[in-house]
Amino acid sequence: xxxxxLYAVAPAGPEPSPPKGAPGGVADEHPRTVxxxxxxxxxxxxxxxxxxxxxxQRHLGDxxxxxxxxxxxxxxxxxxxxxxxxxxxxxxxxxxxxxxxRALLAAHADDIRAALSDIAxxxxxxxxxxxxxxxxxxxxxxxxxxxxPAGDRPGTAYLLRRRTARDRAEHALTDAAGQARQVxxxxxxxxxxxxxxxxxxxxATGVRDPMLLNGAYLVxxxxxxxxxxxxxxxxxxxxxxxxxxLTGPWPPYSFAALPTxxxxxx
Amino acid sequence: MSxxxxxxxxxxxxxxxxxxxxxxxxxxxxxxxxxxxxxxxIAGDIRINLLDIELLTIxxxxxxxxxxxxxxxxxxxxxxxxxxxxxxxxxxxxxxxxRLRERLGELEAARSQDAREARxxxxxxxxxxxxxxxxxxxxxxxxxxxxxP
Numbered sequence: 165x166x167x168x169x170l171y172a173v174a175p176a177g178p179e180p181s182p183p184k185g186a187p188g189g190v191a192d193e194h195p196r197t198v199x200x201x202x203x204x205x206x207x208x209x210x211x212x213x214x215x216x217x218x219x220x221q222r223h224l225g226d227x228x229x230x231x232x233x234x235x236x237x238x239x240x241x242x243x244x245x246x247x248x249x250x251x252x253x254x255x256x257x258x259x260x261x262x263x264x265x266r267a268l269l270a271a272h273a274d275d276i277r278a279a280l281s282d283i284a285x286x287x288x289x290x291x292x293x294x295x296x297x298x299x300x301x302x303x304x305x306x307x308x309x310x311x312x313p314a315g316d317r318p319g320t321a322y323l324l325r326r327r328t329a330r331d332r333a334e335h336a337l338t339d340a341a342g343q344a345r346q347v348x349x350x351x352x353x354x355x356x357x358x359x360x361x362x363x364x365x366x367x368a369t370g371v372r373d374p375m376l377l378n379g380a381y382l383v384x385x386x387x388x389x390x391x392x393x394x395x396x397x398x399x400x401x402x403x404x405x406x407x408x409x410l411t412g413p414w415p416p417y418s419f420a421a422l423p424t425x426x427x428x429x430x
Numbered sequence: 431m432s433x434x435x436x437x438x439x440x441x442x443x444x445x446x447x448x449x450x451x452x453x454x455x456x457x458x459x460x461x462x463x464x465x466x467x468x469x470x471x472i473a474g475d476i477r478i479n480l481l482d483i484e485l486l487t488i489x490x491x492x493x494x495x496x497x498x499x500x501x502x503x504x505x506x507x508x509x510x511x512x513x514x515x516x517x518x519x520x521x522x523x524x525x526x527x528x529r530l531r532e533r534l535g536e537l538e539a540a541r542s543q544d545a546r547e548a549r550x551x552x553x554x555x556x557x558x559x560x561x562x563x564x565x566x567x568x569x570x571x572x573x574x575x576x577x578x579p
Contacts, residue, residue: 231458238461255465290460318526361463368459380464411456417464 166209168265170257171195171240173422174250175280176204187239191215195240200266201273206244207265215258245415248286251279252415253422283416285385290411291351291395293344293377295337296404337374340405344376347398347408354391355381357419376406380418
């Protein structure tokens with residue numbers, strides 16, 4: 165027996181979003197479509213033994229399984245939903261069978277169509293800002309005050325140096341955080357919608373500088389070039405304090421909540 | 431440079447508009463925060479009760495960070511501290527550290543000398559002091575050169 169894993173929902177138009185040639189899904193299955201109410205769901209059949217609540221819960225505790233499955237989900241969604249043609253669906257949305265998916269499409273067709281028009285012709289960009297410690301302003305003279313005649317008290321001199329440097333670093337951090345706000349505001353002005361993810365921890369980024377902004381921006385195709393130019397301009401303007409990193413284009417994950425979230429299990 | 435686990439897409443990704451800089455490929459942290467939403471919000475018929483989001487986050491971090499990197503970040507954190515990292519201060523610290531070790535060595539020598547004399551005098555009344563571990567990571571770290579950018 166199989167369950168039905170949901171990847172994305174698209175309008176059933178003259179140009180449907182076929183998973184034709186799409187990569188294998190979370191269970192290495194071939195994605196297919198299920199249609200109802202002029203909507204098209206991109207789905208995959210997954211073995212129920214591996215995807216019932218208990219099994220899924222267990223799998224989610226396995227980092228290797230999680231990474232492989234999340235990447236597979238993303239590949240299928242990307243093949244379908246890039247460019248604002250479809251609503252990406254969160255990882256882990258599973259229905260008992262195709263009929264349940266058809267019922268979902270029919271019952272929430274209006275909401276889904278509204279959500280689809282919100283993201284139509286739009287794509288998601290990510291902009292992260294890191295504190296740039298390579299250029300802390302004036303850091304080079306941080307130690308100059310420490311050469312006071314404290315030679316016989318190296319511990320005290322060390323602590324003083326350390327305190328001065330820490331004050332400076334705190335100031336630089338506060339200043340950079342303010343600049344990160346400005347970056348977010350400027351980019352939000354070009355986006356139809358914007359949101360922020362929590363800053364990623366240093367262990368996750370592999371970058372030792374703290375992340376001060378982890379923004380996501382839903383940008384219309386007609387403004388994509390302007391958005392990119394603006395990122396470049398902001399990079400130049402805030403360069404001494406911030407390092408900006410652009411990611412994307414993403415399927416509009418951060419802006420496309422399936423209107424029926426949680427519906428089936430309530 | 432900043433994506434520990436770069437992933438090349440399916441090729442269906444449109445060209446990055448209007449600039450020479452190529453977009454970063456999707457890294458796992460970016461992906462997870464998007465497809466898993468806030469922790470995990472599950473729709474559909476199959477309900478996953480993942481209240482233990484903290485735990486999931488920890489697993490995800492472990493998944494993303496290479497073990498070596500984590501070890502480096504965890505153990506050698508002082509090497510990444512900008513207040514300790516630039517050349518002169520590092521040398522100062524190394525010298526200071528050497529002086530402290532020498533001083534510690536003198537004290538330890540004096541102490542064990544005292545202990546020996548006490549034992550000889552009092553027929554073993556004073557216990558032998560524990561040997562001091564001479565190879566603690568903090569000392570190694572200050573001697574080690576930090577990687578240059």
